[in-house]
Every structure is written in structure tokens, then in C-alpha cells.
Amino acid sequence: MGKSPNVYSFPGVAELAPTLRQYVLAQQQASIERHGTFRVAVSGGSLPKTLAQALLAKGDGTPADTVDFNKWEIFFADERCVPLDHEDSNYKLLKDELLDKIDKEAFGEPKVYPIEEKYLDDAQECADQYEKQLVSVFAARDSVKLPLFDLLLLGCGPDGHTCSLFPEHPLLRETDAWVLSISDSPKPPPKRITLSLPVVLHGAKIAFVATGAGKKDIFKSIFETEEGRALPCGLVNEGAGDKVSWFTDNAALEGVSVPRRGSL
Numbered sequence: 001m002g003k004s005p006n007v008y009s010f011p012g013v014a015e016l017a018p019t020l021r022q023y024v025l026a027q028q029q030a031s032i033e034r035h036g037t038f039r040v041a042v043s044g045g046s047l048p049k050t051l052a053q054a055l056l057a058k059g060d061g062t063p064a065d066t067v068d069f070n071k072w073e074i075f076f077a078d079e080r081c082v083p084l085d086h087e088d089s090n091y092k093l094l095k096d097e098l099l100d101k102i103d104k105e106a107f108g109e110p111k112v113y114p115i116e117e118k119y120l121d122d123a124q125e126c127a128d129q130y131e132k133q134l135v136s137v138f139a140a141r142d143s144v145k146l147p148l149f150d151l152l153l154l155g156c157g158p159d160g161h162t163c164s165l166f167p168e169h170p171l172l173r174e175t176d177a178w179v180l181s182i183s184d185s186p187k188p189p190p191k192r193i194t195l196s197l198p199v200v201l202h203g204a205k206i207a208f209v210a211t212g213a214g215k216k217d218i219f220k221s222i223f224e225t226e227e228g229r230a231l232p233c234g235l236v237n238e239g240a241g242d243k244v245s246w247f248t249d250n251a252a253l254e255g256v257s258v259p260r261r262g263s264l
């Protein structure tokens, strides 16, 4: 992929949120025009909170600035194999931060695809069953090679992981399955499911949202070094090029040599 990712930097999350909103709503509009729905995959970590700050803000009332949640289909880019009301659940995190706070009368209600609790004991089964849910939504496995998410909203871990794809893990080499299981996640809890790297790279748009001084070292590595380009986040940059946007802040980019912008 020839073109580089777009990097947007802001003084902090409060300033980042309005631009993230503008970006997400532009993808919402384009996707609804294309196929009548907006299919989004979200990660855990700090993302749900920042996303909520962007999407729950008061818009200007124009259609372009209105979240049409009735058209949203929300999937999990990765999920921990725990009950949906467990503190470690990414579904619970999204529910607490965003879903429960939506004014449904005004903005509608997204269709959300959590993992199925009956498969929690077996991470592989949990992944297979989540893949089946994707198949039912994105068309039969034999008719589409990969599911096409309109937007993936991802985080970047301090080791360069994204989704539950960790550096140097064999899962990074998976080319067939859409959803993978991991039982030895270096970040607890150990049992998780995750979208595969090919599914992430296939997304129409991919946005990383990662802020704070704690990201400085990993950003330096990802944007400046060969080793960093081989980390999961680096592989997304390399494989998806300018389909990728980074929403970040000045503290995270301090001393990092990468061209950046302050608006879309």
C-alpha cells in the first residue's frame, strides 16, 4: 500500500472528540448511502469512553451531524471470554459508556452483536460462533471472502497490539478464519476472541484512537522503526495505508517524527 495513514493530533481528548465525531458521521453517511446500514467494529480499552464523548455530544441538528443509530450494526473487534455483565467485558464497557446513554427517542437504537455467553468456556467455540454471526450478517462465507466493515474503531496497546492481536503471536499469520481465539493473551484476561488481521485490513476505514503520554514510546516505534512496522498496529498501517486514520494527542506524539494534521 503506497499511501501513508492519516495522523490527526489534538491538545487532548476534549479537542479530539469533535473531529472523531465528524469522521465517524462521514463514514456513517457514506455507508448508509452505499448499502443502507453502518457496520462498525469496536475495541475495548479507552476507546468506548472517547467514542461516547464524540457521539453523545450535542450536534448542530443537520443530517450530516446527526447520529442515526437505527442504521448502526455494532460488532466487537475483540472481546474477552467473560460474561456480558463482567467487569472485563468489552460489551459491558461499551454498554456502560455509550449504549445505555443514547437518547433512543431522538437518535434511535443500534443493533449490537455481543458474543454468546453459552460458549464462554471454550474460546475457540466462542470465536467460531461469533464468526457464524458475522456470516449471517455479511453473507455466506463462500460468497464473500472477507466481511467488509464500514469502520473499525481500534486501540493501540503499549506493546503495539491492536484488537487481541499481539506482537509476534502466531495468530498474526492466520489467513483463513475471520474470528480467532486466543487463550494466552499477554494482557489479562487470557481467553479472548479477535477479528483476524485480514478482516481488519479489509475494512473500508480503520481508525485508531490512542492518546496520552503513555503511548509516546510505542508511537515512536510504530512510526519510525522497522521493528515497529512489524508490530500489529504497524502491520495495519502497512497493509491498509491511507484507509487508516490515527486520532491522537500531542502528548502521545511528543518527539515522534510523523506528519500530522489538526482537522479532517
Ligand SMILES: O=C(O)[C@H](O)[C@@H](O)[C@H](O)[C@H](O)COP(=O)(O)O
Pocket: 043, 044, 045, 046, 047, 078, 079, 080, 090, 154, 155, 156, 157, 158, 161, 162, 163, 164, 187, 209, 210
Ligand atoms: O480488549 C482489549 O483489551 C482491547 O480491545 C485492546 O485491544 C485495547 O484496545 C488496547 O489494549 C488499547 O487500550 P487503551 O485504549 O486502554 O490503551
